[in-house]
Amino acid sequence: MTTYQTLLYYCYTPIADAEEFASDHLNFCKSLGLTGRIIVAGEGLNGTVSGTAEACSVYMETLHADQRFAGIDFKIDDVAEPSFVKMHCRYKSEIVHSGLRDPRIIDPNRQTGKHLEPADFMAMKDNDDVVVLDVRSNYEHSLGKFKNAVTLDIENFRDFPAMINELAQYKDKKILTYCTGGIKCEKASALLLHEGFKDVYQLHGGIIKYGKEAGGKDFEGKCYVFDNRLAVDVNSVNPAIISVCRNCGTVTAKMINCGNPECNEHFTQCDACGNELEGCCSSECRQHPRKRPYDGTGYYVKVPQPVNLVKKAAKLSVPQNS
Structure with missing residues (x-):
């Protein structure tokens, strides 16, 4: 039986040529058969990846062998199946968006709690x-x-x-x-x-x-996670559910995304309201022409938009300046 793991991690460390690193790291992850979401910036890495236990072991060993990432503290969950469908590794200006990029104000390598x-x-x-x-x-x-x-x-x-x-x-x-x-x-x-x-x-x-x-x-309650599990149990000592259905107030721990892609709000909803509203936060969203089919999970994979071949051909036909 194949066993899978999901790894949650981050590392604040300077990465030179971070955009190129992101491209190379994506290829590395794909070579291991991993799925997940990684953000790369000049300030470090922030990722959640999922795959077989063997692939995850190779991934962790490889990053720990790099001096920049030797201190990464991987949080490891055993899962029944991979927690993502695809593999994304993207370059951004920050690995967690704060809007504050002045290192004199925020630099986790210099000062934190x-x-x-x-x-x-x-x-x-x-x-x-x-x-x-x-x-x-x-x-x-x-x-x-x-x-x-x-x-x-x-x-x-x-x-x-x-x-x-x-x-x-x-x-x-x-x-x-x-x-x-x-x-x-x-x-x-x-x-x-x-x-x-x-x-x-x-x-x-x-x-x-x-x-x-x-x-x-x-x-108290469950912990929201940024993969297709959406929520995980944390408390094995004195657990309690504190969240309620947005629509009827019934106690529920089920977190979903609104079925209307133009809303896509994260919220808690019980199964009864989910079935009635087809996974939408409101009747208005339920009537939206682009509403996604509701399969009971409330989790939706982003589907790449088809290439506009007409527009692409027109762009390629524009003569280039010599």
């Missing part, structure tokens, strides 16, 4: 002088979060910097930041320090590592 291992995070999180801060987006913390955590009303991580003023009330507290795998905390904690917060920590390895090493104690 103190890294806490899961056991240390668990020991500190309920102290009176501590604030546990979720730096993820709304759709993520609505599905699951640490008990009593402070959450932010943000649609994307790039909205985090604008929320600093709302956090000023906690400047005399110890701030324990957390996210899915740790990557957002690197920049969030760096920004907090830059803005005058004195005692800032971050959960090393994020929610995923906390679940594996500390049993996920006091993480």
Whole structure:
């Protein structure tokens, strides 16, 4: 029986010729038969890849053999099947988009919050002088979060910097930041320090590592993940479901994307409403002419658009300047 794994990881490290590296790395991943999504930037790597246990082992060994990536902490999940359909490796300006590119403000290789291992995070999180801060987006913390955590009303991580003023009330507290795998905390904690917060920590390895090493104690609900699983269980100690169906309010942990591709909103929806609305967030989206067929999962693979041969031929026929 073939066994599969899904690897979640990131690494802040300078990568020269990052755009060329992304192209070469894509070919390497495809040669191993991996599927997944990797972002490459001059500041490092951010990826989730999935494949056979053997292919994942080769992938990890190869990256660890490169001095730039020797310190990567891979979070490994055993899965019944690959967690992606295709392999993407793209070059971008940041490996997690914050909108802040000035290294004098944010440079995780220079300054971040103190890294806490899961056991240390668990020991500190309920102290009176501590604030546990979720730096993820709304759709993520609505599905699951640490008990009593402070959450932010943000649609994307790039909205985090604008929320600093709302956090000023906690400047005399110890701030324990957390996210899915740790990557957002690197920049969030760096920004907090830059803005005058004195005692800032971050959960090393994020929610995923906390679940594996500390049993996920006091993480309520499920953890949103960026692959076709959409959500994974974390808490094996005192689990609870905190999310509700957007449409009827029934308790549910099922996270989907709206079937209307022009909406594509992430939200929780029970099976009954999913069937009634065909995986859409509203009746309006259900009536949209481009609505995707609902198969009960609410997960949709991006389908490449066909090449416009007429437009391509016209472009090629334009005479070039000599």
